[in-house]
Amino acid sequence: MTYCLAIKVNKGLVFASDSRTNAGVDYIATYSKMTRFVWPGERVCVLLTSGSLATSQAVVNAIYRDLENADAEINLLKSKHLHEVACYIGKLSQKEQLMHAKAMEKSGSSAESSFILGGQIKGQEPEIFMIYPQGNYISASHDTPYLQIGENKYGKPILDRIVQGNTTLEDAARCALVSLDSTIRSNISVGPPVELAIYQNNQIDEPFHQTLTLNSPMYKSLQKQWTQGLKRAFNRLPRFEWEKKDQ
Numbered sequence: 001m002t003y004c005l006a007i008k009v010n011k012g013l014v015f016a017s018d019s020r021t022n023a024g025v026d027y028i029a030t031y032s033k034m035t036r037f038v039w040p041g042e043r044v045c046v047l048l049t050s051g052s053l054a055t056s057q058a059v060v061n062a063i064y065r066d067l068e069n070a071d072a073e074i075n076l077l078k079s080k081h082l083h084e085v086a087c088y089i090g091k092l093s094q095k096e097q098l099m100h101a102k103a104m105e106k107s108g109s110s111a112e113s114s115f116i117l118g119g120q121i122k123g124q125e126p127e128i129f130m131i132y133p134q135g136n137y138i139s140a141s142h143d144t145p146y147l148q149i150g151e152n153k154y155g156k157p158i159l160d161r162i163v164q165g166n167t168t169l170e171d172a173a174r175c176a177l178v179s180l181d182s183t184i185r186s187n188i189s190v191g192p193p194v195e196l197a198i199y200q201n202n203q204i205d206e207p208f209h210q211t212l213t214l215n216s217p218m219y220k221s222l223q224k225q226w227t228q229g230l231k232r233a234f235n236r237l238p239r240f241e242w243e244k245k246d247q
Helices: 053-068 082-107 156-162 169-186 217-235 241-246
Strands: 003-009 012-017 020-023 028-030 034-039 043-051 113-121 127-131 137-139 146-150 194-200 208-212
Touching: 003 043, 003 113, 003 127, 003 169, 012 043, 012 113, 012 169, 034 053, 034 194, 043 053, 043 082, 043 146, 043 194, 053 082, 053 113, 082 113, 082 127, 082 137, 113 146, 113 194, 127 146, 146 156, 156 169, 169 194, 169 217, 208 217
Parallel strands: none
Antiparallel strands: 003 012, 003 146, 012 194, 020 028, 034 043, 043 113, 113 127, 127 137, 194 208
């Protein structure tokens, strides 16, 4: 399992992902879940992956293959709109899953993968899409300006309480890190390093990108201050009537 999210605010996009691909008592592996495709001045695409690592790797490899093939019917560069890219990735995912469906079924495992695609094509609005294992997709809404894949329940409350369209890019990025940290604390299948990408609208260039470990000063400070802040807020909660009498 893994956890990835993307946030769309008025000023741009934020992407965050963990790097754990397998977890057990005596085995933990890591693999980047974030791939960035950038053609400065033309288009930027960021892809986050969750689910079967074999399927997601095959999809990313197929994307690179089609980019190198001048005769490819469609690829990231030939698509006129970002939703066409989402449809294209959904078809690649479906193709890979169908190729291995019988073998995976016999072994009792799943070939399903989910993706988040975000970015901007010059002259168009930046967008984020969640692509389901079935190949269809949805985009973020005004009321819910974020998308999640993987182990999403532990990191959702902070997003619901904080993220709005007018949230700054920096606050959205901090919120994404807190959301990931909350998930890492509660689920062993999600783990560091954490990758963060921040894209400012209409820059059409390489997004700011950073990889954070548990020992990174920024990450350690964020963890500490968030925990202390939660404790302070908890201690200020209203008292029961019988507690007030004892004061």
